[in-house]
Amino acid sequence: MRTYLVLLGPPGAGKGTQAALLSQRLGVPHVSSGDLFRDHIRGKTDLGKLADGYISCGQLVPDEVTIAMIRERLSRTDAQGGALLDGFPRTPAQAEALGRLTQELGGDVRAVVYLRVPESVLVGRLTGRWTCRAQGHVYHERNHPPKTAGVCDLDGSELIQRDDDKEETVLRRLGVYRAQTELLIEHYRGAGLLVEIDGSQPEAEVTASMMAALKGRLE
Numbered sequence: 001m002r003t004y005l006v007l008l009g010p011p012g013a014g015k016g017t018q019a020a021l022l023s024q025r026l027g028v029p030h031v032s033s034g035d036l037f038r039d040h041i042r043g044k045t046d047l048g049k050l051a052d053g054y055i056s057c058g059q060l061v062p063d064e065v066t067i068a069m070i071r072e073r074l075s076r077t078d079a080q081g082g083a084l085l086d087g088f089p090r091t092p093a094q095a096e097a098l099g100r101l102t103q104e105l106g107g108d109v110r111a112v113v114y115l116r117v118p119e120s121v122l123v124g125r126l127t128g129r130w131t132c133r134a135q136g137h138v139y140h141e142r143n144h145p146p147k148t149a150g151v152c153d154l155d156g157s158e159l160i161q162r163d164d165d166k167e168e169t170v171l172r173r174l175g176v177y178r179a180q181t182e183l184l185i186e187h188y189r190g191a192g193l194l195v196e197i198d199g200s201q202p203e204a205e206v207t208a209s210m211m212a213a214l215k216g217r218l219e
């Protein structure tokens with residue numbers, strides 16, 4: 001039976017940071033809708049060109065193309081055991097599609113980890129973020145600096161800042177999250193799937209809290 005886990009939370013909550021660790025420990029691939037869109041943008045595909053217009057101004061990419069992209073990703077052979085989803089679903093239509101898709105693939109959503117972080121902390125996290133060009137490893141100029149400025153500790157590639165991490169775009173992304181995504185918290189709480197974690201703790205403590213909370217659900 002395939003196991004799917006979802007990481008839910010506002011921009012800057014630490015989804016990407018925690019997903020990298022969690023996917024290694026669980027042995028399922030990390031599937032980030034944002035990273036998939038950024039791969040398409042770099043590859044200058046038709047989907048990349050479409051997505052770029054939305055991402056650069058902090059809006060959501062339309063459901064239909066987002067769902068099709070995730071469907072294709074979850075059907076690949078490395079996701080035969082399931083996947084850890086980061087940034088998907090983000091709307092009620094995407095949540096409904098994920099329920100259908102996981103059933104079709106012979107699995108289910110085992111838990112939805114909600115990383116709760118106060119909004120006052122998020123802007124500083126995003127405007128101070130540096131990401132590695134090669135594989136998207138995540139750093140922060142104060143909270144998690146690389147050993148050598150501008151260079152990824154893990155693969156030596158250049159660290160860059162995301163275009164949508166400018167303060168103005170970050171504020172727009174937070175507004176979009178409140179308007180379109182936040183309601184999924186109650187949806188998944190009602191379904192008995194929500195695992196709520198204090199995401200404002202240091203990284204290692206967030207990981208430990210998540211692992212402890214997920215233990216019973218993943219057996």
Ligand code: AP5
Nearest residue numbers: 011012013014015016017033034061087125129139140203
């Ligand atoms: P996406 O790439 O998913 O961005 P996001 O959801 O806005 O989230 P972020 O990646 O900005 O934050 P994160 O939670 O991963 O935090 P991170 O670990 O990096 O989406 C980008 C865009 O793509 C969207 O705006 C939209 O346009 C489009 N899109 C994506 N999915 C879509 C969908 N499903 N539907 C439609 N459109 C979609 O951490 C942030 C910083 O904080 C880092 O610097 C990190 O080092 C630091 N940090 C992390 N944890 C801690 C900690 N515990 N303490 C201190 N600092 C920490």
Ligand code: MG
Nearest residue numbers: 015016017034
């Ligand atoms: Mg991310």
